[in-house]
Amino acid sequence: FTSTRDPTSPNTCPSMSVATKLSRHLLVSRCSSYSSSRLMSNTTTYNCTALNVTKAAPYVFNVELNRPNKMNAINKAMWEEVGDVFNKLDRDQECRVVILSAAGKMFSSGIDLSDLSQLASIVYSEDDIARKSMIMYQNIRHLQDLFTTIEKCKKPVIGCVHSACVGAGVDLITTTDIRMCTMDAWFCVKEVDMGLAADVGTLQRLPKVIGSQSLVSDLCLTARRMESQEAERCGLVSSVFQTKEEMMSAAVDMATMIAAKSPVAVQGTKLNLVYSREHSVEEGLDEVAKWNMTMLQSEDLMKSAMAAMDKSNTEPPEFAEF
Amino acid sequence: FTSTRDPTSPNTCPSMSVATKLSRHLLVSRCSSYSSSRLMSNTTTYNCTALNVTKAAPYVFNVELNRPNKMNAINKAMWEEVGDVFNKLDRDQECRVVILSAAGKMFSSGIDLSDLSQLASIVYSEDDIARKSMIMYQNIRHLQDLFTTIEKCKKPVIGCVHSACVGAGVDLITTTDIRMCTMDAWFCVKEVDMGLAADVGTLQRLPKVIGSQSLVSDLCLTARRMESQEAERCGLVSSVFQTKEEMMSAAVDMATMIAAKSPVAVQGTKLNLVYSREHSVEEGLDEVAKWNMTMLQSEDLMKSAMAAMDKSNTEPPEFAEF
Amino acid sequence: FTSTRDPTSPNTCPSMSVATKLSRHLLVSRCSSYSSSRLMSNTTTYNCTALNVTKAAPYVFNVELNRPNKMNAINKAMWEEVGDVFNKLDRDQECRVVILSAAGKMFSSGIDLSDLSQLASIVYSEDDIARKSMIMYQNIRHLQDLFTTIEKCKKPVIGCVHSACVGAGVDLITTTDIRMCTMDAWFCVKEVDMGLAADVGTLQRLPKVIGSQSLVSDLCLTARRMESQEAERCGLVSSVFQTKEEMMSAAVDMATMIAAKSPVAVQGTKLNLVYSREHSVEEGLDEVAKWNMTMLQSEDLMKSAMAAMDKSNTEPPEFAEF
Amino acid sequence: FTSTRDPTSPNTCPSMSVATKLSRHLLVSRCSSYSSSRLMSNTTTYNCTALNVTKAAPYVFNVELNRPNKMNAINKAMWEEVGDVFNKLDRDQECRVVILSAAGKMFSSGIDLSDLSQLASIVYSEDDIARKSMIMYQNIRHLQDLFTTIEKCKKPVIGCVHSACVGAGVDLITTTDIRMCTMDAWFCVKEVDMGLAADVGTLQRLPKVIGSQSLVSDLCLTARRMESQEAERCGLVSSVFQTKEEMMSAAVDMATMIAAKSPVAVQGTKLNLVYSREHSVEEGLDEVAKWNMTMLQSEDLMKSAMAAMDKSNTEPPEFAEF
Amino acid sequence: FTSTRDPTSPNTCPSMSVATKLSRHLLVSRCSSYSSSRLMSNTTTYNCTALNVTKAAPYVFNVELNRPNKMNAINKAMWEEVGDVFNKLDRDQECRVVILSAAGKMFSSGIDLSDLSQLASIVYSEDDIARKSMIMYQNIRHLQDLFTTIEKCKKPVIGCVHSACVGAGVDLITTTDIRMCTMDAWFCVKEVDMGLAADVGTLQRLPKVIGSQSLVSDLCLTARRMESQEAERCGLVSSVFQTKEEMMSAAVDMATMIAAKSPVAVQGTKLNLVYSREHSVEEGLDEVAKWNMTMLQSEDLMKSAMAAMDKSNTEPPEFAEF
Amino acid sequence: FTSTRDPTSPNTCPSMSVATKLSRHLLVSRCSSYSSSRLMSNTTTYNCTALNVTKAAPYVFNVELNRPNKMNAINKAMWEEVGDVFNKLDRDQECRVVILSAAGKMFSSGIDLSDLSQLASIVYSEDDIARKSMIMYQNIRHLQDLFTTIEKCKKPVIGCVHSACVGAGVDLITTTDIRMCTMDAWFCVKEVDMGLAADVGTLQRLPKVIGSQSLVSDLCLTARRMESQEAERCGLVSSVFQTKEEMMSAAVDMATMIAAKSPVAVQGTKLNLVYSREHSVEEGLDEVAKWNMTMLQSEDLMKSAMAAMDKSNTEPPEFAEF
Incomplete structure (x- = not known):
C-alpha cells in the first residue's frame, strides 16, 4: 500500500516561493537526520505481510493484524512490522490518526507459540548463564521497544478489538490511546498460565489504564477471561458495539473527527x-x-x-x- | 464581603493570659513573614468582582463564579481573583471548607475568547521569537499558578457544577478535592478545537482524577460532551443531583460535616x-x-x-x- | 498451627542426590542470612493469638483476624503478629497464596481505642518535644512497616471483608492484592473523626487502588460509610457475594487456581x-x-x-x- | 537606586513601528500577569536598607549586604529584601548579571541572633503543638523561598566573599552560580552549634556544590572553619584573590564578559x-x-x-x- | 562490652516526678514496638567476636574490625555483627558518635574468599535457575542491608582506615559519614578482578562520595590501588595522618567535639x-x-x-x- | 577496517556439540531481533570516513576523529558515524574496550560552523513556527541520541584529548567513562559565545562529571579556556601526560588491562x-x-x-x- 497525496488538496501550497523550495531542497539534501526523522516525500510505502495497512479516510490509516488463518498470533514478523509501520506513520504527514484492528475471526490469540518454544534453543545454545541471560535480556527489550513505537507515535491510535484478545494481544492494545470493542470481545492476560510474568507491557501499562488495582491483580494472577461489558465498566475500553462493522464505522468517524x-x-x-x-x-x-x-x-x-x-x-x- | 468572627464562639479563648497576648503581639509586629503567611485578624476582606465570596455556614465559604451574563467565561480578572481569594482562604482561620460553584445559567463556558484573541498581540508585539516565546511561557505559568492555589489551599474544596463546564472550566474543577454536579451538567475538554493542547491543568490532572485512561484520551482528543451520568460512572464527580438547589444543599451539608x-x-x-x-x-x-x-x-x-x-x-x- | 509438608506430594524430590543434600546442608549451616531469608524446613510454626493461621487448601493459607469478642479491633499484639506471620508466609514454601479474612461478626472495627488513649502517656512521658516526637515517629514507622509486610510478601494475598471494615481495617486491606466482600460489608476511613490524618497506609494506597480521586477525598474527609455495591463500582473490591460462606468458598477457589x-x-x-x-x-x-x-x-x-x-x-x- | 536605561543605547529600537507600540500598549494594559511577571518600564526602583543595590557596569548589578555595623547579620529585613530584589532583578531588562557581595569588614556573621531568640515567643504564644508547629513550618518555608529567589533568578549571580561567611551566610552563597573569595575568607556551617540542623539551604545545596561528601559531613557536623584555600581546593569557590578590591574587580570583569x-x-x-x-x-x-x-x-x-x-x-x- | 550510664551525669533527671515515671513504665510495658525501636535500659550489651566494641570517650563508641590474623577479611559473622551492632548503636542513648576502625596490620583485605567459594554450593544446590537466582538475590540484598545499617544509624560514623582497604572494605567505608586515613593507607575496588560487578555498595555510593566520575570509573574498572594522597585529593577521605595513633587521636577529638x-x-x-x-x-x-x-x-x-x-x-x- | 577473529584463540570452543551448533543456527536464522542486537559473525565492518576505526590491541579498538585538515570539526557525517560505530562496537564481541582519540593537531574545534549556518535554512524553510520548531526539536534529539550511543555502549570508553577540545568536543568527551589528556590540552564550552545554550550533552553531563558546580557554571557561562592542569584538579580528566604518544600508550595499557x-x-x-x-x-x-x-x-x-x-x-x- 502506498499513500499518495492528492495534489488538489487545499493544504498544498502552490505559492511556495522558489527560494523556499530551494532552501528546503538544501535542507533535505544536507540533513540526513532530518530526512530520517521526518518523511518529506508524499509517498510512503508500507510493505507488510503480517500487517495490512490501508487508508480508511483522508488522513486516517487502518493497521490490521493480518494472519487470520493463524488467529492473528503475533510472530516475529508481525512484531517487527509493528515497529516499522508505526515508526513510518509517526513521520508520514498523510497520517493524522491510526486505527488498529484485526482481520479474521478474532483480534489475536497472543504470542505465536512456536516463537515461545524456540526460546528453548536460546537457553541451550550457550553454556554460560551470563551469556544466555544477556541474549534473553536483549530479546525482551527489543520486543518491548517494538510495541512502544505505538505509544511514541505522535498520532493518536484507536484500538478496535473483536472476539479474543489474549496475552500479547493485551500488551499490544494497552499501548493505544483509545480502545473500543465489540459485544463478543473478551480479554485474557494469559502469561501466568505460560509460566512467566508478562514482560512486554501489560504489567506496566494496565495499572495505569484501568482504575481498579484489585481488578488488575485479579486479571493478571488468575488469567481469567474478562468480557466486553466488564471491560467497559472498568475503563479498559470506552465503548462497546454490537458488531465489528459498527465498531469500525464508529472508529472511522471518531478518527475523521480528530483528523479534522x-x-x-x-x-x-x-x-x-x-x-x-x-x-x-x-x-x-x-x-x-x-x-x-x-x-x-x-x-x-x-x-x-x-x-x-x-x-x-x-x-x-x-x-x-x- | 468580610468574614467577621463571632466573639461569642466557644473557640475564642478569653482566658488567654496577658503574657501570651504580649508575646503574640511581639510576634506579629516582628514577623512580617508570619503575618503574610497566616492571617491573625478576624476580618479578612474579599473584594471581588468576577467572583462572589460568601459565608454559607459557620467555617464554610462559598466562592461563586460571578459573570452570569458572560456565561461565566473566565477572563483575566476572574483568573487573578481565583489566585487571590484562595490564597486568602488558605490563611483565613474563619474558613475550614470551601464550596466552588457558579452563578447564573451554567458553570462556565471556558476561557474568555477575547483573551484568546489578544494572544495575537503578544505574537506580533516582539520581532524575535526567543523574546515572544519567553513572554508566552511566563504568561502560561502565571495562569497555571493561579489555578494551582486551589490545590495548595489547605482547606478542602468542593466543586459544584451545573449545566456547561467547558475548557478552562474543566481545568478549574480538576483542582478541587471533591466534585458533584446536577443531572443537566455536561463537561467538554474544548481546547483541541481551539487549536491548542490544554495547558492550564486538564492534561495533567484529569488522568489522575478519573480511572480510565482510554476515556481521558477520548475526551481530550475529540472534545466531545460528557453528560453527568458518564461523569459519575467514571469518577469525575462523586454524586449527581436533580437540581442545583439540591446539589448546593448537599454541598453545604457535606462542608458543614467536614468543618465540624x-x-x-x-x-x-x-x-x-x-x-x-x-x-x-x-x-x-x-x-x-x-x-x-x-x-x-x-x-x-x-x-x-x-x-x-x-x-x-x-x-x-x-x-x-x- | 504448623504447616506440615505432605511427603507424598509429587513436588518432593526423593531422587535428590546425596551430593546435593550435602551442599545444601553446608549452605544452611554456613549461611545464617540464607536461613533467615528463606525457610528450608518443612514445618513452619505460626503461634498466634490475635490471628488464626490455617491451611485452607494445598499451598493456600488462611489468616484470620481473631479477636471476635473485641470486634477484631487491631491491638498491638495483632499488629505485631501481622508482621510476623506475613514475614514467615513470604518464606514458607508450603504457601503460595494467602487469604486474609476475619472471624466473628465483622472484619474489623479499626484500631483498638485503648491503644489510642495510651498515646497520651507518650506525650506526657517526655518533657522535650524533640524527644517525644522522635518516639512518636518511630512508633508510626514501626506500625506502617508491619502492615507493609503484606505488600512485600511475594505470595498474592486475597482480602475477604464481611460487615464492618473501619479505620485501620481499611489501611490493612489496601495492602492486599485482590479484594472481595459480602453484600453486608461496609467501609469507613474513620481516622479524621479521631482527630488525625490516617497514617498507616490508607492515604497512600487508597488513591492508587481506586480510580476516582473525588471519591477518595470524599471518603477520607467525611469518614462516611461506603456500602459494598459502591465499593465494587469504584473498584475497591472486585466482587461481592451474598454470604460470607460464598465469599470464602470463592476465595479458596481463586486461591487454589492461582496456587496451581x-x-x-x-x-x-x-x-x-x-x-x-x-x-x-x-x-x-x-x-x-x-x-x-x-x-x-x-x-x-x-x-x-x-x-x-x-x-x-x-x-x-x-x-x-x- | 534606580536603573535608568540610557536612551542612546544601541539596543533601543527607534524604528519600532507605531503598530508594534500600539499592540504592546494593549498588551500591557490588558495583561496584569504580564506586567507582574516582566518589567517593561525602563526604571525599576530598588529601595533597600539592609541591602545596597548599585549598577557596577552596563547590565551588571551589584547587590551588597549592607549592615556593616552588625557584621551583616541577616535579619528579617535583609531576608525580605533579598527576595524582593532578586525577584525584580529577574525581570529587570537592564540587568544581565548580578554580583552579590558585602559591605564592611566581613561577608556575614549569619542569622541575626535576636531573630533566633524571638523564636521562643512563637513557641510560647500558642498552647497547642499542632498550631505552633504549623506556624514554625510556614516561617521556615518562607525564609527558604526568599533565598531560593536567587537560584530562580534567570540572570547569573556571582558570589563574592571576604572574611567571615558564617551560618545563614553559607546558606546564602550556595544559591549563587559562581563563587569567589579573598585569601582571608573563611566559611563556617554554624547551625549545629546553635542546636539545630541547618534549614535554609546548606544541607540541601552544599552536597551538590562541592565534590567530597566526607568534607560536607565534616563541615556540617563539626561547625569548623574552612579557610579560603581549602574552599578553593574542594570547589566551593572557583578562585581566590589577595584583596577584596582584586576580587571585586575580577568579578566585574567576569560579569561584564558574560553580560556582553x-x-x-x-x-x-x-x-x-x-x-x-x-x-x-x-x-x-x-x-x-x-x-x-x-x-x-x-x-x-x-x-x-x-x-x-x-x-x-x-x-x-x-x-x-x- | 557493656555501656553503663554514669548515674552522676547531669543529664539524669532526679526530679522526674513519680507520675512521669509511672506513665513511662506503662509505656514501656505496653509498647513492644517502642522498646524494640529505642533502648531505654542503661546497659546495652555488645557481644561480638568479629568486631570489638569499646567506649572511646563519653558518648563515643569505637567499633573495630577484629579479625587481625585474617587481615580483617569480612566473613559472614563480621557482616552479621555489623548489622547487629549498628542497629543497637542507633538506639543506644549512651552513644552519640561512632568511630569505625580496624585492629591489626590493615583495615581489611575485603570479603573472606572462603565465603566467595561457598557461593558455588548455592549454584549447584538447586537445579532450576529461577530457584537458584532467587536464593542469590536474597543473599545479596541481605548483605547490602547489613552494611546499610551504618548509613541508617542516626549517629555520625567516622571511618578510620590504615594500610589496605580492599573490595568489601571500600563498600564498607563508603557508608560512613566522614573518612580519614593514614599515610600508608591504600584503597582498591577489587571486585572486577574477582569476575563480578561490585554489589554491596561501592558502585552506588562511591560516585556520590567523590567528585570525579572519571576517577570513579578508573578505580572500578581497573581495580588499581589508590594511595592516601590521591584519596585525599579526590575527597574520599577528608584528612590524612602520619600514623594510626595520630589518626585515632584526631578521630576521638572530632567525635568528642561532635558528641558535645x-x-x-x-x-x-x-x-x-x-x-x-x-x-x-x-x-x-x-x-x-x-x-x-x-x-x-x-x-x-x-x-x-x-x-x-x-x-x-x-x-x-x-x-x-x- | 574489519575485525577478524583469530580462530586459534583459546576462547573458541571447538568441542561445541553439533546439537548446540544446530540450535544456534536455528536461533540466528529465526531471530532477526537477536542478530540485530548482537553480532554473531566474526567480521564486523567499520566503513567510515570522518572516523578511523582500528584495532589497537587484542579486544581493544581505537576510534579516531579523522578530519585533521578541518580541525576535526564535527560535521553531520562524523556525527552519524559516531552513532553507527558505537552501536556496532556495543555488539562486536571482538571489542571489550574502546579508546576515543583524534588524528592531527587537535582533538576537535567543535561543531562544523557550516552546519550551524545551515540552521538558518530550516528557520526560513517553513512559514509556521510550530512546524519549524518541531523540525528543530527532532534534529536536536537526533544529534543527542547519536552521542548517547557512547554512554549506552556496554564496553568502557577511554577518552584521550590533545590540544583543543572545544564546544561539541566537550559534549562528546563527557560521554566517555575515563578521560585523560596531554599537557597542552585545553577545554572550552564554547556554545554561549555562539548565542545558544549547549544542547548536546555538556550542560547535562558536566555537572555529574566534575565535582565543583561553581566551576561548571564558570566554564559554561564564560566560555573560557580550561588548561589541562585545572582539568585534572577538578576531575574532568584523571591523568595528564607530556605527549600524545605517552597518553596513547598509557591508554592502550589501561585498555589492555581492562580487556583482560x-x-x-x-x-x-x-x-x-x-x-x-x-x-x-x-x-x-x-x-x-x-x-x-x-x-x-x-x-x-x-x-x-x-x-x-x-x-x-x-x-x-x-x-x-x-
Missing part, C-alpha cells in the same frame, strides 16, 4: 497526556508551558479560533501538515 | 492525599509519619477520641483555629 | 505489579526484562507451555517450590 | 544547569531540546555566529533585551 | 544530609522544614543559643539523651 | 555506574542485586576467583566472549 482538528493541537495533546502519566502535576504543567510557549504562536490557533467564532461556517478549517 | 471535624485532621488529610498522588507509597508513608509525629500530640486528637468514646454526647467537640 | 500455576510466574507477576505502581512505564519494562532474562530459563516455562499445548491433559503441571 | 553575550544563551545556560542538577541526563537532554527548538530560531544565534566568524571585528554584537 | 553538641542538631544534620543526597533541592528544603517545625521547639536550641551568646562560659551545655 | 578482565564483570560495572548516577542508593543496590543474582552464576566468577587465589599463575584467565 489542528494536528499541532492533537499531537500536543497526546504527547502531554503520555508525559503526564509518569510525572507530577507540577512537572507536567511546566512541560506543557514549554511546549505551548511555541505552539500557541502557530497559525493553527488562529485558524481554529476564527472557525470557532464564525458560527455561520460549518466547514472545518484546513491545517497544514505537521 | 478537627482542622488538624482535615488539613493533614488533604495535604497527604495531594502528596501521595505524586510519590511512591514508601515516600508517602514517611511523609505522613513526619507530619503525625507532631500532629498526634495535638489536643484535637484527645478531644476527638473522647467525643468518639462518649456515646451520650451528640455535640461535636469544639476545635481551636488552625 | 507456576510460582515463578505468579510471584514475578505480583512483584512487577507492585513495582509498576510507582515507576514509569519505561522503568517498569526494564525491570521486568531484568527479571525475565533469568526467569524465562526456568523449567516452569517449559512445563507450563507443554501443558498449555497438550490439550488432552487436564491436570495442571506440578511445579517445584520457589 | 547573548542573554538568550546565558539565561538558557543557567536554567538548564539548574534543571540538570536534579534530573537524569535523559530528562535534561529532552528539556534543553524543548528549550532550543525555539531559542535556536532567535536572532541572537545568527548575530553570535556571524561575530564569531568575522575575525576582523573585535566588537561584541549588540543583543536585544530579554 | 545537641544530639537533636547532630542527628537532624546527618538525616537531612543523607536525604538530600537523593532528592531535589526543593524536596530537601521541604523535608528539613517538616523536621524543624518540631525540632526548633526543642530545649536544645535554647541551651545552645544561650551557650553561644554567653561568651564567659566555656563549658558546653549538657543535652538530654535523644 | 571478565567482560561480565567489566560491563556489569559500567552499566551499574551509569545507572547509579541517576538513581538513589537504594534503587541502585536493588538493580545490582537483580543483575548479580544471575551474573554471579557465570563461569567468569570461578575463573577469576581461582586465578586470584592461584598466586603461582601470572597469566590472566581466558574469558568467553560476552
Whole structure:
C-alpha cells in the first residue's frame, strides 16, 4: 500500500516561493537526520505481510493484524512490522490518526507459540548463564521497544478489538490511546498460565489504564477471561458495539473527527497526556508551558479560533501538515 | 464581603493570659513573614468582582463564579481573583471548607475568547521569537499558578457544577478535592478545537482524577460532551443531583460535616492525599509519619477520641483555629 | 498451627542426590542470612493469638483476624503478629497464596481505642518535644512497616471483608492484592473523626487502588460509610457475594487456581505489579526484562507451555517450590 | 537606586513601528500577569536598607549586604529584601548579571541572633503543638523561598566573599552560580552549634556544590572553619584573590564578559544547569531540546555566529533585551 | 562490652516526678514496638567476636574490625555483627558518635574468599535457575542491608582506615559519614578482578562520595590501588595522618567535639544530609522544614543559643539523651 | 577496517556439540531481533570516513576523529558515524574496550560552523513556527541520541584529548567513562559565545562529571579556556601526560588491562555506574542485586576467583566472549 497525496488538496501550497523550495531542497539534501526523522516525500510505502495497512479516510490509516488463518498470533514478523509501520506513520504527514484492528475471526490469540518454544534453543545454545541471560535480556527489550513505537507515535491510535484478545494481544492494545470493542470481545492476560510474568507491557501499562488495582491483580494472577461489558465498566475500553462493522464505522468517524482538528493541537495533546502519566502535576504543567510557549504562536490557533467564532461556517478549517 | 468572627464562639479563648497576648503581639509586629503567611485578624476582606465570596455556614465559604451574563467565561480578572481569594482562604482561620460553584445559567463556558484573541498581540508585539516565546511561557505559568492555589489551599474544596463546564472550566474543577454536579451538567475538554493542547491543568490532572485512561484520551482528543451520568460512572464527580438547589444543599451539608471535624485532621488529610498522588507509597508513608509525629500530640486528637468514646454526647467537640 | 509438608506430594524430590543434600546442608549451616531469608524446613510454626493461621487448601493459607469478642479491633499484639506471620508466609514454601479474612461478626472495627488513649502517656512521658516526637515517629514507622509486610510478601494475598471494615481495617486491606466482600460489608476511613490524618497506609494506597480521586477525598474527609455495591463500582473490591460462606468458598477457589500455576510466574507477576505502581512505564519494562532474562530459563516455562499445548491433559503441571 | 536605561543605547529600537507600540500598549494594559511577571518600564526602583543595590557596569548589578555595623547579620529585613530584589532583578531588562557581595569588614556573621531568640515567643504564644508547629513550618518555608529567589533568578549571580561567611551566610552563597573569595575568607556551617540542623539551604545545596561528601559531613557536623584555600581546593569557590578590591574587580570583569553575550544563551545556560542538577541526563537532554527548538530560531544565534566568524571585528554584537 | 550510664551525669533527671515515671513504665510495658525501636535500659550489651566494641570517650563508641590474623577479611559473622551492632548503636542513648576502625596490620583485605567459594554450593544446590537466582538475590540484598545499617544509624560514623582497604572494605567505608586515613593507607575496588560487578555498595555510593566520575570509573574498572594522597585529593577521605595513633587521636577529638553538641542538631544534620543526597533541592528544603517545625521547639536550641551568646562560659551545655 | 577473529584463540570452543551448533543456527536464522542486537559473525565492518576505526590491541579498538585538515570539526557525517560505530562496537564481541582519540593537531574545534549556518535554512524553510520548531526539536534529539550511543555502549570508553577540545568536543568527551589528556590540552564550552545554550550533552553531563558546580557554571557561562592542569584538579580528566604518544600508550595499557578482565564483570560495572548516577542508593543496590543474582552464576566468577587465589599463575584467565 502506498499513500499518495492528492495534489488538489487545499493544504498544498502552490505559492511556495522558489527560494523556499530551494532552501528546503538544501535542507533535505544536507540533513540526513532530518530526512530520517521526518518523511518529506508524499509517498510512503508500507510493505507488510503480517500487517495490512490501508487508508480508511483522508488522513486516517487502518493497521490490521493480518494472519487470520493463524488467529492473528503475533510472530516475529508481525512484531517487527509493528515497529516499522508505526515508526513510518509517526513521520508520514498523510497520517493524522491510526486505527488498529484485526482481520479474521478474532483480534489475536497472543504470542505465536512456536516463537515461545524456540526460546528453548536460546537457553541451550550457550553454556554460560551470563551469556544466555544477556541474549534473553536483549530479546525482551527489543520486543518491548517494538510495541512502544505505538505509544511514541505522535498520532493518536484507536484500538478496535473483536472476539479474543489474549496475552500479547493485551500488551499490544494497552499501548493505544483509545480502545473500543465489540459485544463478543473478551480479554485474557494469559502469561501466568505460560509460566512467566508478562514482560512486554501489560504489567506496566494496565495499572495505569484501568482504575481498579484489585481488578488488575485479579486479571493478571488468575488469567481469567474478562468480557466486553466488564471491560467497559472498568475503563479498559470506552465503548462497546454490537458488531465489528459498527465498531469500525464508529472508529472511522471518531478518527475523521480528530483528523479534522489542528494536528499541532492533537499531537500536543497526546504527547502531554503520555508525559503526564509518569510525572507530577507540577512537572507536567511546566512541560506543557514549554511546549505551548511555541505552539500557541502557530497559525493553527488562529485558524481554529476564527472557525470557532464564525458560527455561520460549518466547514472545518484546513491545517497544514505537521 | 468580610468574614467577621463571632466573639461569642466557644473557640475564642478569653482566658488567654496577658503574657501570651504580649508575646503574640511581639510576634506579629516582628514577623512580617508570619503575618503574610497566616492571617491573625478576624476580618479578612474579599473584594471581588468576577467572583462572589460568601459565608454559607459557620467555617464554610462559598466562592461563586460571578459573570452570569458572560456565561461565566473566565477572563483575566476572574483568573487573578481565583489566585487571590484562595490564597486568602488558605490563611483565613474563619474558613475550614470551601464550596466552588457558579452563578447564573451554567458553570462556565471556558476561557474568555477575547483573551484568546489578544494572544495575537503578544505574537506580533516582539520581532524575535526567543523574546515572544519567553513572554508566552511566563504568561502560561502565571495562569497555571493561579489555578494551582486551589490545590495548595489547605482547606478542602468542593466543586459544584451545573449545566456547561467547558475548557478552562474543566481545568478549574480538576483542582478541587471533591466534585458533584446536577443531572443537566455536561463537561467538554474544548481546547483541541481551539487549536491548542490544554495547558492550564486538564492534561495533567484529569488522568489522575478519573480511572480510565482510554476515556481521558477520548475526551481530550475529540472534545466531545460528557453528560453527568458518564461523569459519575467514571469518577469525575462523586454524586449527581436533580437540581442545583439540591446539589448546593448537599454541598453545604457535606462542608458543614467536614468543618465540624478537627482542622488538624482535615488539613493533614488533604495535604497527604495531594502528596501521595505524586510519590511512591514508601515516600508517602514517611511523609505522613513526619507530619503525625507532631500532629498526634495535638489536643484535637484527645478531644476527638473522647467525643468518639462518649456515646451520650451528640455535640461535636469544639476545635481551636488552625 | 504448623504447616506440615505432605511427603507424598509429587513436588518432593526423593531422587535428590546425596551430593546435593550435602551442599545444601553446608549452605544452611554456613549461611545464617540464607536461613533467615528463606525457610528450608518443612514445618513452619505460626503461634498466634490475635490471628488464626490455617491451611485452607494445598499451598493456600488462611489468616484470620481473631479477636471476635473485641470486634477484631487491631491491638498491638495483632499488629505485631501481622508482621510476623506475613514475614514467615513470604518464606514458607508450603504457601503460595494467602487469604486474609476475619472471624466473628465483622472484619474489623479499626484500631483498638485503648491503644489510642495510651498515646497520651507518650506525650506526657517526655518533657522535650524533640524527644517525644522522635518516639512518636518511630512508633508510626514501626506500625506502617508491619502492615507493609503484606505488600512485600511475594505470595498474592486475597482480602475477604464481611460487615464492618473501619479505620485501620481499611489501611490493612489496601495492602492486599485482590479484594472481595459480602453484600453486608461496609467501609469507613474513620481516622479524621479521631482527630488525625490516617497514617498507616490508607492515604497512600487508597488513591492508587481506586480510580476516582473525588471519591477518595470524599471518603477520607467525611469518614462516611461506603456500602459494598459502591465499593465494587469504584473498584475497591472486585466482587461481592451474598454470604460470607460464598465469599470464602470463592476465595479458596481463586486461591487454589492461582496456587496451581507456576510460582515463578505468579510471584514475578505480583512483584512487577507492585513495582509498576510507582515507576514509569519505561522503568517498569526494564525491570521486568531484568527479571525475565533469568526467569524465562526456568523449567516452569517449559512445563507450563507443554501443558498449555497438550490439550488432552487436564491436570495442571506440578511445579517445584520457589 | 534606580536603573535608568540610557536612551542612546544601541539596543533601543527607534524604528519600532507605531503598530508594534500600539499592540504592546494593549498588551500591557490588558495583561496584569504580564506586567507582574516582566518589567517593561525602563526604571525599576530598588529601595533597600539592609541591602545596597548599585549598577557596577552596563547590565551588571551589584547587590551588597549592607549592615556593616552588625557584621551583616541577616535579619528579617535583609531576608525580605533579598527576595524582593532578586525577584525584580529577574525581570529587570537592564540587568544581565548580578554580583552579590558585602559591605564592611566581613561577608556575614549569619542569622541575626535576636531573630533566633524571638523564636521562643512563637513557641510560647500558642498552647497547642499542632498550631505552633504549623506556624514554625510556614516561617521556615518562607525564609527558604526568599533565598531560593536567587537560584530562580534567570540572570547569573556571582558570589563574592571576604572574611567571615558564617551560618545563614553559607546558606546564602550556595544559591549563587559562581563563587569567589579573598585569601582571608573563611566559611563556617554554624547551625549545629546553635542546636539545630541547618534549614535554609546548606544541607540541601552544599552536597551538590562541592565534590567530597566526607568534607560536607565534616563541615556540617563539626561547625569548623574552612579557610579560603581549602574552599578553593574542594570547589566551593572557583578562585581566590589577595584583596577584596582584586576580587571585586575580577568579578566585574567576569560579569561584564558574560553580560556582553547573548542573554538568550546565558539565561538558557543557567536554567538548564539548574534543571540538570536534579534530573537524569535523559530528562535534561529532552528539556534543553524543548528549550532550543525555539531559542535556536532567535536572532541572537545568527548575530553570535556571524561575530564569531568575522575575525576582523573585535566588537561584541549588540543583543536585544530579554 | 557493656555501656553503663554514669548515674552522676547531669543529664539524669532526679526530679522526674513519680507520675512521669509511672506513665513511662506503662509505656514501656505496653509498647513492644517502642522498646524494640529505642533502648531505654542503661546497659546495652555488645557481644561480638568479629568486631570489638569499646567506649572511646563519653558518648563515643569505637567499633573495630577484629579479625587481625585474617587481615580483617569480612566473613559472614563480621557482616552479621555489623548489622547487629549498628542497629543497637542507633538506639543506644549512651552513644552519640561512632568511630569505625580496624585492629591489626590493615583495615581489611575485603570479603573472606572462603565465603566467595561457598557461593558455588548455592549454584549447584538447586537445579532450576529461577530457584537458584532467587536464593542469590536474597543473599545479596541481605548483605547490602547489613552494611546499610551504618548509613541508617542516626549517629555520625567516622571511618578510620590504615594500610589496605580492599573490595568489601571500600563498600564498607563508603557508608560512613566522614573518612580519614593514614599515610600508608591504600584503597582498591577489587571486585572486577574477582569476575563480578561490585554489589554491596561501592558502585552506588562511591560516585556520590567523590567528585570525579572519571576517577570513579578508573578505580572500578581497573581495580588499581589508590594511595592516601590521591584519596585525599579526590575527597574520599577528608584528612590524612602520619600514623594510626595520630589518626585515632584526631578521630576521638572530632567525635568528642561532635558528641558535645545537641544530639537533636547532630542527628537532624546527618538525616537531612543523607536525604538530600537523593532528592531535589526543593524536596530537601521541604523535608528539613517538616523536621524543624518540631525540632526548633526543642530545649536544645535554647541551651545552645544561650551557650553561644554567653561568651564567659566555656563549658558546653549538657543535652538530654535523644 | 574489519575485525577478524583469530580462530586459534583459546576462547573458541571447538568441542561445541553439533546439537548446540544446530540450535544456534536455528536461533540466528529465526531471530532477526537477536542478530540485530548482537553480532554473531566474526567480521564486523567499520566503513567510515570522518572516523578511523582500528584495532589497537587484542579486544581493544581505537576510534579516531579523522578530519585533521578541518580541525576535526564535527560535521553531520562524523556525527552519524559516531552513532553507527558505537552501536556496532556495543555488539562486536571482538571489542571489550574502546579508546576515543583524534588524528592531527587537535582533538576537535567543535561543531562544523557550516552546519550551524545551515540552521538558518530550516528557520526560513517553513512559514509556521510550530512546524519549524518541531523540525528543530527532532534534529536536536537526533544529534543527542547519536552521542548517547557512547554512554549506552556496554564496553568502557577511554577518552584521550590533545590540544583543543572545544564546544561539541566537550559534549562528546563527557560521554566517555575515563578521560585523560596531554599537557597542552585545553577545554572550552564554547556554545554561549555562539548565542545558544549547549544542547548536546555538556550542560547535562558536566555537572555529574566534575565535582565543583561553581566551576561548571564558570566554564559554561564564560566560555573560557580550561588548561589541562585545572582539568585534572577538578576531575574532568584523571591523568595528564607530556605527549600524545605517552597518553596513547598509557591508554592502550589501561585498555589492555581492562580487556583482560571478565567482560561480565567489566560491563556489569559500567552499566551499574551509569545507572547509579541517576538513581538513589537504594534503587541502585536493588538493580545490582537483580543483575548479580544471575551474573554471579557465570563461569567468569570461578575463573577469576581461582586465578586470584592461584598466586603461582601470572597469566590472566581466558574469558568467553560476552
